[in-house]
Amino acid sequence: MNLGLSVAPVVMATPVQSATKIYIPYGPLEFSLSIETLEIYATEGKIEPELAFYANYVEPQQLEKLRQVLVTPIDVSPVAIAQFLYSPQGEAILERLGEVIQTKAGQEGFYAIRAALIKAAAKPEGLTLLNVLREFPTYGIRINSARSFEIIEELSRLSRQTQQAIAGVNQEAMAEVQAQIESLFPQMPPDFSELPDLREPGPIAYSQQTLTLNDPSRGRRFPVDLYLPSSISAGEGLTPLIVISHGLGSDRMTFEYLAEHLASYGFAVALPEHPGSNAEQLQALSRGLASEVTPPSEFIDRPLDITFLLDQLEQSYAGQLDLNNVGVLGQSFGGYTVLALAGAELNFERLQQVCDQSEDSLNVSLLLQCRALELPMADYDFRDPRIQAAIAINPVGSAIFGKSEFAQIQIPLMLISGSNDTVAPALPEQIQPFTWLTTPNKYLVLQNEGTHFSNLGVSTTAVELPPEVMGPDPAIGRVYTQALSVAFFEVYIAGQPEYQRYLNAAYAQFLSQDAMPLSLVESLTLNQLSEQTDEPQNSSPPPQAPFLIPLP
Structure with missing residues (x-):
């Protein structure tokens, strides 16, 4: 089957709606940020009051890095990105991303992310993170903060062990x-x-x-x-x-x-x-x-x-x-x-x-x-x-x-x-x-x-x-x-x-x-x-975790 033929309907379809806000649950609270606010910052460098609340918690250089990431294009065609995302390796990546990036209703974002990436790649300015956010095919993007914290913790642990x-x-x-x-x-x-x-x-x-x-x-x-x-x-x-x-x-x-x-x-x-x-x-x-x-x-x-x-x-x-x-x-x-x-x-x-x-x-x-x-x-x-x-x-x-x-x-x-x-x-x-x-x-x-x-x-x-x-x-x-x-x-x-x-x-x-x-x-x-590690000496890593150093 030629997957290139199956991509066309996804790229050409006009979505009924697209994302307007990003929602971040944190315990009993839920924070939100409009995509329009991010777009204004990315294109004009202007920090709206809504973004200013979050900007207070990051360094200026990190904020500038975010701006660059939002608008830096990746040179890839919609067919090429679709071909990869429909491959076994691409679908495995989408499954992982879908655990963190979800629809507003809390459904895993596998299909929504794939559609957004393909449609964003078809934009004249190319595939950018800002375009992906714009093309997300539901009215809101929910970040699974619990899963995000798990990944961050694992990244920190792996980074620490690797450096040691x-x-x-x-x-x-x-x-x-x-x-x-x-x-x-x-x-x-x-x-x-x-x-x-x-x-x-x-x-x-x-x-x-x-x-x-x-x-x-x-x-x-x-x-x-x-x-x-x-x-x-x-x-x-x-x-x-x-x-x-x-x-x-x-x-x-x-x-x-x-x-x-x-x-x-x-x-x-x-x-x-x-x-x-x-x-x-x-x-x-x-x-x-x-x-x-x-x-x-x-x-x-x-x-x-x-x-x-x-x-x-x-x-x-x-x-x-x-x-x-x-x-x-x-x-x-x-x-x-x-x-x-x-x-x-x-x-x-x-x-x-x-x-x-x-x-x-x-x-x-x-x-x-x-x-x-x-x-x-x-x-x-x-x-x-x-x-x-x-x-x-x-x-x-x-x-x-x-x-x-x-x-x-x-x-x-x-x-x-x-x-x-x-x-x-x-x-x-x-x-x-x-x-x-x-x-x-x-x-x-x-x-x-x-x-x-x-x-x-x-x-x-x-x-x-x-x-x-x-x-x-x-x-x-x-x-x-x-x-x-x-x-x-x-x-x-x-x-x-x-x-x-x-x-x-x-x-x-x-x-x-x-x-x-x-x-x-x-x-x-x-x-x-x-x-060189700071793991407990009596710990025993599971056999399926190749990151961990087996300790005697």
């Missing part, structure tokens, strides 16, 4: 710096400025070509950009290979910068495109040619794409590429992909538990992870023995894998996290899973102030993201990724142990820039995290 965990990681990183100086470099600490600078391109020339792979068994056809260093044509033995998996709604170009950097150090690099979870899929959704952000089958197809790619390269580059000792790197959904290839098996029992309780969770990545419950129940094992080391950047997997599944990973693994990641939050998706790892060679990298998108490069086809969500400076994140990836893969894929001197907290401190401070730890336990 981040503080714990940074504290452990400083302790490791001191320990490394005392044990590894007792006489003179290393001067990294005198060592080869891994932030700079390497000396090796390379070429790039694009392959098109076709897997008829899955009806899967996808392009792969292949970067080949000059060492291949020179016949200098087997060349190490790195495969990079992009994130949801992204494309292979977002890691072109990293492929070029690794190739300049002598690595062959393959950048596959994952159809069904790439930028083209989101474009199809916005045009009404797809009905969902990504199908659940992508949880299967993504790791199989990498395995099929390696199979094809074995046929074409046997004797040139070292295909028994491959490194993989992935971001976001690509992080899930490399964790699955590294040995983590899907745990449907845990996933069901988490998703049954996810209504109260603020972990946005669960909107994606819970889609895996629609897969046929089977024992999925995507581990590929040719893969010998992995880097996962902002990965999602706390629910779909869990503690025992992270413990199945026995190859060297680096997890890269951003403290301000609101898509795959640092604490549940990277910091806590790091404590579950049992592989002896593991690294947790924390980019303070980094977001979910702070390591992405420029792409001409992926969705353009506003600067606010990219973090302080994506160029910093890219430099961190370049330097640490070279060191990690030189040690664990190329077999160059001298690069081990870069894989420690001291080198991360050397790389660190003030706008996005960097920390690296090689060891972190649940006890250490517990010491």
Whole structure:
């Protein structure tokens, strides 16, 4: 069914009425604010007496921020917003919003919010919060204050725990710096400025070509950009290979910068495109040619794409590429992909538990992870023995894998996290899973102030993201990724142990820039995290709440 056709009546219909007031119950009292008053403030900057009552309780800068939020447009068409809101992920978001934003009669606002968003997007000035309020299809908007307070309390608790965990990681990183100086470099600490600078391109020339792979068994056809260093044509033995998996709604170009950097150090690099979870899929959704952000089958197809790619390269580059000792790197959904290839098996029992309780969770990545419950129940094992080391950047997997599944990973693994990641939050998706790892060679990298998108490069086809969500400076994140990836893969894929001197907290401190401070730890336990929380020591979190740090 083409959902784009079903949207037209919603967009074109003229509402019998629209909202005129916002109602906020507070105990036995009920406060109200007219939308006209907000409109006057947003368009003219004038504070009417009705708004002045509320303005007394907020800072002037917060009030000005409200004005900006009310009129700042989001560049999205009514068809595109409708397509998303009719998708499973969009409906899940509407259900949560509907608990807080209700009709005047107290009915959940699921359908009203959806209609208001679609009609607001059709306005000449675009989708703004003020237009959404104007187009709300009942005479009043009621805010469920009790539910709002619950969400605010949960946000506060999660923020507090996350900040405490981040503080714990940074504290452990400083302790490791001191320990490394005392044990590894007792006489003179290393001067990294005198060592080869891994932030700079390497000396090796390379070429790039694009392959098109076709897997008829899955009806899967996808392009792969292949970067080949000059060492291949020179016949200098087997060349190490790195495969990079992009994130949801992204494309292979977002890691072109990293492929070029690794190739300049002598690595062959393959950048596959994952159809069904790439930028083209989101474009199809916005045009009404797809009905969902990504199908659940992508949880299967993504790791199989990498395995099929390696199979094809074995046929074409046997004797040139070292295909028994491959490194993989992935971001976001690509992080899930490399964790699955590294040995983590899907745990449907845990996933069901988490998703049954996810209504109260603020972990946005669960909107994606819970889609895996629609897969046929089977024992999925995507581990590929040719893969010998992995880097996962902002990965999602706390629910779909869990503690025992992270413990199945026995190859060297680096997890890269951003403290301000609101898509795959640092604490549940990277910091806590790091404590579950049992592989002896593991690294947790924390980019303070980094977001979910702070390591992405420029792409001409992926969705353009506003600067606010990219973090302080994506160029910093890219430099961190370049330097640490070279060191990690030189040690664990190329077999160059001298690069081990870069894989420690001291080198991360050397790389660190003030706008996005960097920390690296090689060891972190649940006890250490517990010491940083203010939760009662005898508390026991429910198994479905991945935000909570289990306490002994």
